[in-house]
Amino acid sequence: MNYLAHLYLSGEDESIMVGNFIGDYVKGKQYQQFPLAVQRGVLLHRQIDWFTDRHPLVKACANRFRANYGRYSGIVTDVIFDHFLATNWKRYSNDPLRQFSKHVHAVLLSNFSILPLRVKMFLPFLIQHKRLESYAGLQGIWQSLAIMGRRTSLPQEADFAIEVLKQDYALIKTEFEGFFVELIEFVETNYEIEIDKPQEL
Numbered sequence: 001m002n003y004l005a006h007l008y009l010s011g012e013d014e015s016i017m018v019g020n021f022i023g024d025y026v027k028g029k030q031y032q033q034f035p036l037a038v039q040r041g042v043l044l045h046r047q048i049d050w051f052t053d054r055h056p057l058v059k060a061c062a063n064r065f066r067a068n069y070g071r072y073s074g075i076v077t078d079v080i081f082d083h084f085l086a087t088n089w090k091r092y093s094n095d096p097l098r099q100f101s102k103h104v105h106a107v108l109l110s111n112f113s114i115l116p117l118r119v120k121m122f123l124p125f126l127i128q129h130k131r132l133e134s135y136a137g138l139q140g141i142w143q144s145l146a147i148m149g150r151r152t153s154l155p156q157e158a159d160f161a162i163e164v165l166k167q168d169y170a171l172i173k174t175e176f177e178g179f180f181v182e183l184i185e186f187v188e189t190n191y192e193i194e195i196d197k198p199q200e201l
Contacts, residue, residue: 001052001183002082004132006045007104008092009184011193014107016041018115020048021108025116034114044191051186052078057179061172064164068157075154076161079135079144083165084176086136092180094196101132138162 001009003021010017019026019034019041026034031042052058058077065073089097105127112120126132134140142158149156165172181201187193 001048002078002135003126004082004085004135005078005180005183006048007132008085008100009048009187009193009195010041010044011195013037013041013193014111016044016193017104017107018111019043020045021104022116022119023049025118038111038114040191044187044193047191048183048187051183052179055179055182057175061175064168064172065161068160069155072154075148076145079141079148080161080165080172081176081180082135083138083141084173085180086133088177089136090198092184092197092201094198097133097136101130104132138165141165 006020006023007017010020015035015037019031019038021041023042023045026042031039034042053074058074058081061080062073062077065076069076085092086097089100093100095103108115108123109127112123115123131140131144134143142162145154145158145161146156148154149158184195184197184201188195
């Protein structure tokens with residue numbers, strides 16, 4: 001999953017939120033240098049990724065992007081799933097997305113000193129451009145994929161990804177919804193995480 005989903009799945013514990021957010025930038029046993037609660041967040045991040053990468057609905061969605069993205073199609077799926085979480089945020093959270101995003105910004109800034117260097121470098125950009133909220137729009141998804149295409153090994157195929165998303169929008173939304181409810185249950189059941197979500201979810 002991408003940033004918004006990892007943050008959402010952290011529940012109410014701010015240290016777990018920090019660890020879950022930085023998980024991709026903490027390799028191997030490096031997590032042991034952080035406070036214990038942050039360590040829990042990093043390990044939670046890894047388990048969320050483990051569950052996600054093996055889920056048949058995620059694999060089905062990723063196959064749509066394989067032609068142009070190859071082995072990176074799962075990363076594209078992660079970003080696009082954040083779009084459906086953002087656009088349907090009221091279904092999953094009792095707090096507005098903007099309020100949640102501002103809270104996340106405050107938590108990360110208050111823990112700035114312990115963030116990995118790469119996270120320190122992009123955090124101001126994430127906050128300034130309201131990246132978490134931007135996932136609700138297709139332009140925001142395009143921008144995220146385009147930036148990743150320029151700065152990482154992800155192929156520069158943002159236009160292709162958005163075209164596929166538009167063509168199969170309803171089907172991908174259904175895949176996300178079926179998968180995400182199972183991921184929430186996995187996290188809450190196995191990791192004692194309490195997510196402030198509507199009762200009917």
